[in-house]
Amino acid sequence: MPAVQETVARVREIDVDKYKYGFFTDIESVKAPKGLSEDIVRFISEKKGEPEWLLEWRLEAYRRWLTMNEPAWANVKYPKIDFQDLYYYSAPKSTEGPKSLEEVDPELLETYAKLGIPLKEQAVLAGVQGARVAVDAVFDSVSVVTTFKEELAKAGVIFSSVSEAVKTHPELVRKYLGSVVPITDNYYATLNSAVFSDGSFVYVPPGVRCPMELSTYFRINEKQTGQFERTLIIADKGSYVSYLEGCTAPMRDENQLHAAVVELVALDDAEIKYSTVQNWYPGDKAGKGGVYNFVTKRGDCRGAHSKISWTQVETGSAITWKYPSCILRGDGSRGEFYSIAISNGHQQIDSGTKMIHLGRDTSSRIISKGIAAGHSNNTYRGLVSAHRKATNARNYTNCDSLLIGDKCGAHTVPYIEAKNASATFEHEATTSKISEDQLFYCLSRGLSAEEAVALIVNGFVRDVLQHLPMEFMAETQKLISISLEGSVG
Amino acid sequence: MLEIKNLHANVDGREILKGLDLTLPTGEVHAVMGPNGSGKSTLAYVLAGKEDYEVTAGTVTWNGEDLLAMDPTERAVAGVFLAFQYPMEIPGVATMTFLRTAVNSVRKARGEAELSTPDFLRFVREKAKALKIDPEMLKRPLNVGFSGGEKKRNEILQMALLEPSLCVLDETDSGLDIDAVRVVADGVNALRSPERSMLVITHYQRLLNYIVPDRVHVLSDGRVARSGGPELALELEDTGYAEFDGQAA
Ligand SMILES: Nc1ncnc2c1ncn2[C@@H]1O[C@H](COP(=O)(O)OP(=O)(O)O)[C@@H](O)[C@H]1O
Ligand SMILES: [Mg+2]
Numbered sequence: 001m002p003a004v005q006e007t008v009a010r011v012r013e014i015d016v017d018k019y020k021y022g023f024f025t026d027i028e029s030v031k032a033p034k035g036l037s038e039d040i041v042r043f044i045s046e047k048k049g050e051p052e053w054l055l056e057w058r059l060e061a062y063r064r065w066l067t068m069n070e071p072a073w074a075n076v077k078y079p080k081i082d083f084q085d086l087y088y089y090s091a092p093k094s095t096e097g098p099k100s101l102e103e104v105d106p107e108l109l110e111t112y113a114k115l116g117i118p119l120k121e122q123a124v125l126a127g128v129q130g131a132r133v134a135v136d137a138v139f140d141s142v143s144v145v146t147t148f149k150e151e152l153a154k155a156g157v158i159f160s161s162v163s164e165a166v167k168t169h170p171e172l173v174r175k176y177l178g179s180v181v182p183i184t185d186n187y188y189a190t191l192n193s194a195v196f197s198d199g200s201f202v203y204v205p206p207g208v209r210c211p212m213e214l215s216t217y218f219r220i221n222e223k224q225t226g227q228f229e230r231t232l233i234i235a236d237k238g239s240y241v242s243y244l245e246g247c248t249a250p251m252r253d254e255n256q257l258h259a260a261v262v263e264l265v266a267l268d269d270a271e272i273k274y275s276t277v278q279n280w281y282p283g284d285k286a287g288k289g290g291v292y293n294f295v296t297k298r299g300d301c302r303g304a305h306s307k308i309s310w311t312q313v314e315t316g317s318a319i320t321w322k323y324p325s326c327i328l329r330g331d332g333s334r335g336e337f338y339s340i341a342i343s344n345g346h347q348q349i350d351s352g353t354k355m356i357h358l359g360r361d362t363s364s365r366i367i368s369k370g371i372a373a374g375h376s377n378n379t380y381r382g383l384v385s386a387h388r389k390a391t392n393a394r395n396y397t398n399c400d401s402l403l404i405g406d407k408c409g410a411h412t413v414p415y416i417e418a419k420n421a422s423a424t425f426e427h428e429a430t431t432s433k434i435s436e437d438q439l440f441y442c443l444s445r446g447l448s449a450e451e452a453v454a455l456i457v458n459g460f461v462r463d464v465l466q467h468l469p470m471e472f473m474a475e476t477q478k479l480i481s482i483s484l485e486g487s488v489g
Numbered sequence: 490m491l492e493i494k495n496l497h498a499n500v501d502g503r504e505i506l507k508g509l510d511l512t513l514p515t516g517e518v519h520a521v522m523g524p525n526g527s528g529k530s531t532l533a534y535v536l537a538g539k540e541d542y543e544v545t546a547g548t549v550t551w552n553g554e555d556l557l558a559m560d561p562t563e564r565a566v567a568g569v570f571l572a573f574q575y576p577m578e579i580p581g582v583a584t585m586t587f588l589r590t591a592v593n594s595v596r597k598a599r600g601e602a603e604l605s606t607p608d609f610l611r612f613v614r615e616k617a618k619a620l621k622i623d624p625e626m627l628k629r630p631l632n633v634g635f636s637g638g639e640k641k642r643n644e645i646l647q648m649a650l651l652e653p654s655l656c657v658l659d660e661t662d663s664g665l666d667i668d669a670v671r672v673v674a675d676g677v678n679a680l681r682s683p684e685r686s687m688l689v690i691t692h693y694q695r696l697l698n699y700i701v702p703d704r705v706h707v708l709s710d711g712r713v714a715r716s717g718g719p720e721l722a723l724e725l726e727d728t729g730y731a732e733f734d735g736q737a738a
Contacts, residue, residue, distance in 0.1 A: 435577075436541070441573065441579075442587075443561035444537045444561050444565055444571055445587075445647060446594045446651065447594050451590060451594060455582055458581070459580055459630065
C-alpha cells in the first residue's frame with residue numbers, strides 16, 4: 001500500500017523539532033531537595049504557607065501512598081519510575097505566589113507569549129477578535145498570574161490558584177477538596193494529594209453564568225520535576241462555567257511526570273463544561289523522553305439536573321493514562337465525554353471515561369475518536385454502570401478508531417454493568433483505516449499527503465471538535481494536523 | 490499534447506495495459522471506448538498517478554514533460570484532472586471545505602493567490618449553478634450519501650473549479666438517467682477550449698451524442714485496437730464490442 005506507506009514514512013520522520021513548544025526558559029528557580037519524604041511534604045506545605053489541616057491532609061495521603069502499588073492494568077509500558085529521583089517542588093524564584101501582571105517576571109511573560117497564550121488582559125487569542133479568556137498560568141509548581149480576576153469578582157466568580165484559594169476561601173477549599181477524588185482513590189491521585197503543587201480554583205455562585213471562558217495553561221519547565229497540579233471547580237446551584245486547560249513542556253531526554261487531579265462539583269441545575277487540549281512533549285521519534293501524563297479527573301453531578309461535560313483533545317505526552325469521569329448522583333443529571341486522542345511515534349494512550357449512574361433518570365453520552373499512527377498504541381477504556389437505584393439510566397457510547405499505517409494499534413475496552421433492569425445502554429464501535437483510495441482521491445485534487453491526512457482526520461473527529469469552545473477550534477484543528485504530520489504547519 | 494507510447498502497466502503483478510499508444514493534441518476531445526475489463530480505468534489511474542498501478546514500460550508525456558515522473562499532487566498542479574468512475578466518500582468533511590482546500594492548494598502550487606472566502610463562494614456558486622447543483626449539497630460531507638448523479642456532477646464541479654488542462658473522465662455517464670447525462674455533458678462542453686484536452690472514457694455511445702469527440706479510440710485487452718472519427722462510435726453502437734471481445738480472449 002504505497003501511498004499509506006509514504007504517509008507512514010512521513011509520520012515516522014516526525015522530528016522533535018516539530019514540537020514547537022519544546023524550548024526551555026532559563027529562569028532561576030527555588031526547588032525542594034530531590035526525593036520524597038514527610039519532610040518534603042512539610043516543605044511544600046510550608047512554602048505555600050498552608051494551614052495545619054491541609055498539612056495533615058497531605059501527610060495522611062503520603063502515608064497512605066507508601067502502602068500502595070502502581071496500577072498495572074493499563075495497556076501501557078514504561079520503565080519503573082524512581083520516585084526518589086524527582087523534584088516535587090520548583091518555582092521561579094521571582095514569583096513566590098501569584099502577582100498582578102505588572103509584577104510578573106518579563107522572562108515568564110515572554111515564555112507565555114512564545115506559547116501563544118494571552119496574559120495581557122486586553123489581548124485576544126490569535127484570529128479570534130473580541131474573544132476574552134481569563135487565564136491562570138501555572139509554571140512548574142506555582143501559579144504565576146491569573147488574569148481578569150477583578151472583572152470576574154464583580155460577577156461573584158472566584159478564579160484563582162488553589163494555593164491562593166486556600167488562604168482566601170479556606171471554607172470552600174476545605175469543604176470540597178478531596179470530596180470527588182478522595183485521598184485514597186488511586187496511586188497517582190494519592191501521590192498528588194500528598195505533594196500537589198498548584199492548579200486552579202473556580203467557584204461560581206448560585207445562578208451565575210460565568211461571563212467568560214476560564215482557562216489554565218500548565219507549563220513544566222524544570223528538569224526532573226514532577227508536576228502535580230490540583231484543580232477544583234465548583235458550580236453552585238443553577239450556575240454555568242466553561243473552563244479550558246492547555247499544557248506544554250520543553251523537550252527533554254528524560255521522562256517528566258505529570259500526575260494531576262481535577263475535581264468538579266456541580267450542584268442542582270448547574271453545568272460545567274471542561275475542555276482539555278493536552279499537548280505535553282510526546283518524546284522524540286525513537287520514543288525517548290516525553291511526559292508521563294497520569295491524571296485523575298472526575299466530576300460529581302451532585303445536584304439534581306446538573307450537567308458535566310468533558311471534552312478532551314489529547315495529542316501530546318509519551319504516555320497518557322486518563323479517564324475523565326462523571327458520577328451521576330443527582331436525579332436527572334447528565335454526563336458527557338467527548339474525546340479525540342491522537343497517538344503517533346511511540347506514544348501510548350490508555351484513556352476513556354467512567355459514567356457512574358447513581359440517580360434516577362440520569363443520562364450520559366460518550367463519543368470517542370482515537371487516531372493511531374506510527375508505532376503508537378491507542379486504547380479506549382470505558383465503564384458505564386447503573387446502580388440499583390438508577391432507574392431509567394441511559395447511556396449512548398460511540399467509539400471510533402482510525403489507524404494510519406500498520407505498525408500502530410487501536411483497542412476498545414468497554415465495561416458495562418447494569419444493576420437496574422430499566423437501564424438502556426447503547427454501544428457502537430468501529431475501527432477503520434485511512435484508505436488508499438481516499439488518500440489518492442485527495443492527492444489527485446492537488447492536496448499534499450499531509451493536507452490529505454489532516455483533512456480526513458479532521459473529518460473523522462468533527463463530531464467531537466464541535467464541542468470545543470469556539471475560540472479554540474481553529475487552533476485545535478491546526479494542532480491535529482501538526483501532531484499527525486510533523487511536516488504541516 | 491498528451492503522448493502515450495507503448496504503455497505497459499501492471500496491477501497486482503498482472504499486466505493490464507499491454508503496449509498502449511495514444512496521442513491527444515491540445516484542444517481536442519477524444520473518446521476512449523471498450524468492453525468492460527479492457528483497461529479503461531487502468532489507463533485513467535495511470536495517468537493520474539495511482540500508486541499501485543505500476544508502469545513497466547513505455548512513456549507518457551504531457552506537453553513534452555514526463556508525466557510518469559510526477560507524483561499525483563504534482564500532476565494535479567500541472568493540470569491533470571481525473572473525474573473518478575467511483576468518487577470517494579470522506580465522512581465529516583464538508584464538500585465546500587474539500588473544494589476550498591483543493592482549489593487553494595492547487596492555486597498556491599501554481600503560484601497564484603489563494604481566493605478570499607467571498608471570492609471563492611462566488612466562484613463555487615456560479616459553477617454549481619451551471620451544473621444544477623443544490624447549494625445544500627455542498628454543505629454535506631463529501632460524497633457521503635450522494636446519489637449517483639450528485640457524485641458525478643460533483644466531479645465535474647471540481648473539474649470546473651480546478652481549471653485543468655488535461656481532463657480524464659472515467660465513465661462519467663454510467664448509472665445516470667438521460668437528463669443527468671445531459672447536465673453533465675453540458676458541464677463538460679462548457680469546459681471545452683482550445684487550451685484544454687479531454688479524454689472521455691465511456692462504455693456507451695450515448696454520451697458521445699452530447700459530447701461529440703474529435704476522435705474515438707477503442708481499447709481492447711490493454712491496447713488501442715482501433716481509432717477513427719466520431720462515426721466509429723456509432724458503428725460500435727450497432728455492432729457492439731463482440732469483435733473486440735474476441736481479440737481480448
Ligand atoms: N485493483 C485491481 N486489482 C486487480 N485487478 C484489477 C484492479 N483493477 C482492475 N483490475 C483488472 O484489470 C482489468 C482492467 O480493469 P479496468 O481498467 O477497471 O477495466 P475497465 O475500466 O475497462 O472496465 C480487469 O480485468 C480488472 O479485473
Ligand atoms: Mg472502468
